Amino acid sequence: MLKFSISINIVSNGVLGILFDVFFWKLVFICETQAVLSNFYIVPHGGIALDPTHFNTTNATSLKEAWMIHDSYVEIGKEIASLQPNLVFLSTPHGISDLNNFVFYYNPTASGFADTDNCQCPPCCYNVTVNLNMKVTSALLQVLSHSKNISALSGFGPPGASDSPFPLRWGEVIPLHFIPGNLTEIVILSHPSRRYSDDVSMIPELLKLGEDLYQYLESIPEKVVVMISADLAHTHSADGPYGFSKAAEPFDKAVGQWVQLQDPSSLVKTAASYVDKALSCGFTGLVMLQGILGDKRTSQWKPELLANYHPSYYGMMVAAFRRENRYRIKF
Numbered sequence: 001m002l003k004f005s006i007s008i009n010i011v012s013n014g015v016l017g018i019l020f021d022v023f024f025w026k027l028v029f030i031c032e033t034q035a036v037l038s039n040f041y042i043v044p045h046g047g048i049a050l051d052p053t054h055f056n057t058t059n060a061t062s063l064k065e066a067w068m069i070h071d072s073y074v075e076i077g078k079e080i081a082s083l084q085p086n087l088v089f090l091s092t093p094h095g096i097s098d099l100n101n102f103v104f105y106y107n108p109t110a111s112g113f114a115d116t117d118n119c120q121c122p123p124c125c126y127n128v129t130v131n132l133n134m135k136v137t138s139a140l141l142q143v144l145s146h147s148k149n150i151s152a153l154s155g156f157g158p159p160g161a162s163d164s165p166f167p168l169r170w171g172e173v174i175p176l177h178f179i180p181g182n183l184t185e186i187v188i189l190s191h192p193s194r195r196y197s198d199d200v201s202m203i204p205e206l207l208k209l210g211e212d213l214y215q216y217l218e219s220i221p222e223k224v225v226v227m228i229s230a231d232l233a234h235t236h237s238a239d240g241p242y243g244f245s246k247a248a249e250p251f252d253k254a255v256g257q258w259v260q261l262q263d264p265s266s267l268v269k270t271a272a273s274y275v276d277k278a279l280s281c282g283f284t285g286l287v288m289l290q291g292i293l294g295d296k297r298t299s300q301w302k303p304e305l306l307a308n309y310h311p312s313y314y315g316m317m318v319a320a321f322r323r324e325n326r327y328r329i330k331f
Helices: 014-028 060-083 134-143 170-177 203-217 248-261 264-278 283-293
Strands: 031-034 037-043 087-092 102-105 109-114 126-131 150-153 166-168 185-190 224-229 301-309 316-323 327-330
Touching: 037 060, 037 283, 060 224, 060 301, 060 316, 087 170, 087 283, 102 134, 109 170, 126 170, 126 185, 134 150, 134 185, 134 203, 166 170, 170 224, 203 264, 203 283, 224 283, 248 264, 248 283, 248 301, 248 316, 264 283
Parallel strands: 037 224, 087 185, 087 224, 102 150, 109 166
Antiparallel strands: 031 327, 037 316, 102 185, 109 126, 301 316
C-alpha cells in the first residue's frame, strides 16, 4: 500500500481560506489502496485443452497447438493462484441455463466433473468442488434487480442454504480445474439459452450487464478475478458436428484482434457479423467482458493473447487482461 505524506503551513483567512483548508486536508488524507478488481481471463472449456494426451489426431500441427493451449492454460491457473484472490467470478455458456434469464448459481457449494474429447468419465474424470459466495451473489441479485433478465437457480434445498452441491459440468469444471491448490470462493453466472439464436441482438444488453458488473465488483473489498469460459467458432472442419463455414477463421481472427488491440469494434461489429455462421458458444461472454472493460477503461488493463488455435473443429483461446494500475485512490 502506498501512502502520501505532505507537510505545509497554511494560514486560513476568511471563507476561501477555510474552503482551501478543507480541500487540502482531504488531499493530505487520501489513501491509495490496492484495486480489488484484478485480472480478467478468457479460457476454453474444450476437453482437448483439459488433457491433450487423449487427443486422437495424427496431425502433428494440431497436436502441437493443443499442447500450446493446454500449457498456456496451466500458466494462467498458476497466475490466478499467485494473485490469491478472495473471489473468482466465472461466466459460463454451458451450465444450467434458463431460456431467457442470466442466472447465478445459488447453493453454498457446487460440484461436478468434466472429461476429455476422446476419453469419457469414467475413467477420465476431472472433479471439482467449490464454495459459492452467497453474500456476493445475493448482493449482485439486488444490484442487478433493475434488469428483467437476471435471476438465480438453487437446487435440492432452500435458496442459498441447500446442503447439496449445485451441479457443474465442463463449462465450469475445466476453468476451475486449472487453478491449483485450495480454490477461493466462486460466483458463477450462467448465460441464457437464447444466446443460441439471439447472440447479436443481445449485444447492448451484454455491454450494459458488463458495465453494471464492473461498477459492483470494483466497489467491494474482495480481491476479484474474472474468468470467461468460452470457446470460439465451432465450424472449422467439415468432419465436425456443425460442418464447415468460411466464417470460422475470420471470426476467431477478429476476436484475437479484439484482445490484442483492445478494439471493441473487432468484437461487437466484425466478429458479430460472422458469429451466426461461425457458431461460438463464448461470444456472449466475450461481449459481457467488453462491457466490464469499458471503452474508456481499457488503458487500465494490458492484454496478452497466449493462444488462439483450432486443433479440432472448434477454436480455443487463452487470453489475459492484466491490470496495469493496481491502485485506486480513495478519500
